[in-house]
Amino acid sequence: MKFQRTLSVSAFCALLAAMSLAVAQTGRVDPLDSARWGDMHHSVLADAPFEFDDRVRVIAPTTAENPMQVPVTVDATALPGVEEVLVFADFNPIVRVLRFFPQEAPAQLGFRVKLQQSTPVRAAARTADGRWHVGGTWVNTVGGGCTAPSAAAASTEWQRRLNEVSGRQWTEGPNAGRLRLRIVHPMDTGLVAGTPAFHLEEINFTDAAGKRLMRVETFEPVSENPVFTLQRGALAGPVDARGRDNNGNAFDARIAP
Amino acid sequence: MKRHLLMGLALLMLAGSAVAAAFDYGLKARRVADGVYAFIGHTEDFDTVNGGNIANAAFIVAPGGVIVVDSGSSLRYGQQMRAAIAAVTDKPVALVINTHHHPDHFLGNQAFAGVPIGALAETRQAIAAEGDAFAENLFRMSGDWMKGTELQQPTRTLAAGPLEIAGRRLRLLAFDGHTGADLVVVDEASGVVIAGDLVFHGRAPTTPHANVAHWLAALDRLEALTRELGFKVLLPGHGEPSTSAAPIRETRAWLVWLVDAMRQAARDGLDMNEVLARPLPPEFASLPLAASEYRRSVGHLFPAAEQDVLEGRAQ
Numbered sequence: 001m002k003f004q005r006t007l008s009v010s011a012f013c014a015l016l017a018a019m020s021l022a023v024a025q026t027g028r029v030d031p032l033d034s035a036r037w038g039d040m041h042h043s044v045l046a047d048a049p050f051e052f053d054d055r056v057r058v059i060a061p062t063t064a065e066n067p068m069q070v071p072v073t074v075d076a077t078a079l080p081g082v083e084e085v086l087v088f089a090d091f092n093p094i095v096r097v098l099r100f101f102p103q104e105a106p107a108q109l110g111f112r113v114k115l116q117q118s119t120p121v122r123a124a125a126r127t128a129d130g131r132w133h134v135g136g137t138w139v140n141t142v143g144g145g146c147t148a149p150s151a152a153a154a155s156t157e158w159q160r161r162l163n164e165v166s167g168r169q170w171t172e173g174p175n176a177g178r179l180r181l182r183i184v185h186p187m188d189t190g191l192v193a194g195t196p197a198f199h200l201e202e203i204n205f206t207d208a209a210g211k212r213l214m215r216v217e218t219f220e221p222v223s224e225n226p227v228f229t230l231q232r233g234a235l236a237g238p239v240d241a242r243g244r245d246n247n248g249n250a251f252d253a254r255i256a257p
Numbered sequence: 258m259k260r261h262l263l264m265g266l267a268l269l270m271l272a273g274s275a276v277a278a279a280f281d282y283g284l285k286a287r288r289v290a291d292g293v294y295a296f297i298g299h300t301e302d303f304d305t306v307n308g309g310n311i312a313n314a315a316f317i318v319a320p321g322g323v324i325v326v327d328s329g330s331s332l333r334y335g336q337q338m339r340a341a342i343a344a345v346t347d348k349p350v351a352l353v354i355n356t357h358h359h360p361d362h363f364l365g366n367q368a369f370a371g372v373p374i375g376a377l378a379e380t381r382q383a384i385a386a387e388g389d390a391f392a393e394n395l396f397r398m399s400g401d402w403m404k405g406t407e408l409q410q411p412t413r414t415l416a417a418g419p420l421e422i423a424g425r426r427l428r429l430l431a432f433d434g435h436t437g438a439d440l441v442v443v444d445e446a447s448g449v450v451i452a453g454d455l456v457f458h459g460r461a462p463t464t465p466h467a468n469v470a471h472w473l474a475a476l477d478r479l480e481a482l483t484r485e486l487g488f489k490v491l492l493p494g495h496g497e498p499s500t501s502a503a504p505i506r507e508t509r510a511w512l513v514w515l516v517d518a519m520r521q522a523a524r525d526g527l528d529m530n531e532v533l534a535r536p537l538p539p540e541f542a543s544l545p546l547a548a549s550e551y552r553r554s555v556g557h558l559f560p561a562a563e564q565d566v567l568e569g570r571a572q
Binding site for chain 2: 059060061064065066069071072073110112142166167168170173174175178180181182227229
């Protein structure tokens with residue numbers, strides 16, 4: 001019974017989403033009604049011109065079961081000409097989560113984050129005119145995600161496997177063109193006593209000819225052993241993922257189709 | 258007439274709030290077999306209305322005393338359980354057993370301080386490590402029902418094998434799968450199998466510490482137990498008692514579907530949010546808590562299924 005209600009609600013949401021595709025809803029009033037929005041606009045977007053824009057979608061569970069691994073999917077593909085997407089969480093002790101620059105790939109990225117308490121999770125997409133288009137959603141969580149030790153802290157396996165990349169491309173079926181990868185890294189925030197910040201900083205995705213699909217800059221709140229989901233766009237063939245962490249440890253992996 | 262109705266309504270509301278104010282779980286011992294009684298919890302998640310009365314507990318009246326299996330989710334639950342036991346027998350409690358380390362099964366231990374409290378070694382370790390954090394979380398979920406609740410750790414280590422307590426012969430079986438250590442208590446005299454949370458009945462199973470392959474192996478052994486000559490009643494950790502293995506099959510069907518759904522989603526290249534958004538199959542759609550437990554289980558189980566696919570172990 002409860003599930004049927006959930007179904008009809010999701011059907012309704014799908015209808016709303018379909019309607020919103022037809023007419024973009026934009027405005028200057030925070031749809032998430034967060035007391036921190038003014039600070040966010042100042043500190044994260046440097047007071048640049050912005051509008052709330054439902055063409056920038058942030059998908060995350062309303063209630064996160066595990067604050068250490070909250071799945072977030074950002075989809076700004078409905079907005080043309082996106083050059084940069086900045087993801088942040090108003091009430092996290094470290095607000096910035098990651099930033100990505102879609103080039104040959106569509107403006108779409110899935111990942112997981114650590115959240116310290118219930119917070120809006122937002123994505124601001126910058127178009128060529130320098131304007132930020134902001135979307136987001138509230139995530140409720142029991143919290144503690146940023147000040148809990150990583151699982152790696154309890155074992156030494158990560159030292160042997162640090163920066164090990166595993167991944168796969170999907171070339172057929174409903175998810176053709178999709179690339180997923182996982183990188184072994186503790187992603188320590190520096191907020192746990194005695195454990196300095198140790199996290200991935202940059203990942204570049206290129207095709208075999210060196211043409212760039214996407215550049216991703218990652219900050220402390222990205223979850224341990226990060227998993228990314230992206231669409232490879234029009235390019236075919238293997239994808240190279242190259243990156244490094246804040247201690248200069250580099251990786252270079254090829255993901256074949 | 259109308260005024261009487263209103264007054265009646267007002268009285269009812271007063272009565273309702275008086276019950277809540279007294280934090281009365283309304284525990285009534287239900288006889289499931291000769292000398293064996295159960296308290297059947299609501300098939301719900303923790304909230305401030307049920308106060309955490311969501312799991313089953315049991316007691317066995319032995320010749321020389323009472324054997325209690327699981328103690329509920331709070332000091333109040335433990336105290337009220339003790340009072341409800343006293344309404345059935347005036348024998349003293351000889352032993353309290355904790356089947357596993359989940360807080361709806363051991364946070365009433367405090368009401369039994371002074372009585373030996375037994376659990377498997379791994380369960381004792383897990384309660385010592387995680388018990389306080391569990392209690393803190395239940396204060397958040399169940400509110401004032403938890404007032405005064407503090408961790409009372411088990412005091413005695415139990416192991417698989419026969420155990421004679423207060424003149425009654427028990428058979429202890431040590432499994433894992435729902436958690437790192439799951440104890441099943443068989444009361445030889447009555448043929449009651451107290452299965453703990455290896456078995457859910459009429460409620461979706463929970464998986465925060467699950468190893469599903471081990472859990473399924475434990476279910477096979479439990480089902481074999483129900484084919485033994487002396488078997489009479491199966492008491493699951495959540496849901497109604499049963500005289501058949503149906504709840505075991507129900508739990509198995511959910512788990513088999515769940516791990517298969519995780520594997521398939523990972524093979525299809527789904528992102529975790531897409532896995533969360535998937536509809537439940539019709540056979541589970543009306544199972545209480547199916548939608549919420551599915552979402553919780555995606556968080557528990559999908560990352561490992563995904564890792565298998567990305568690392569090329571599951572093509």
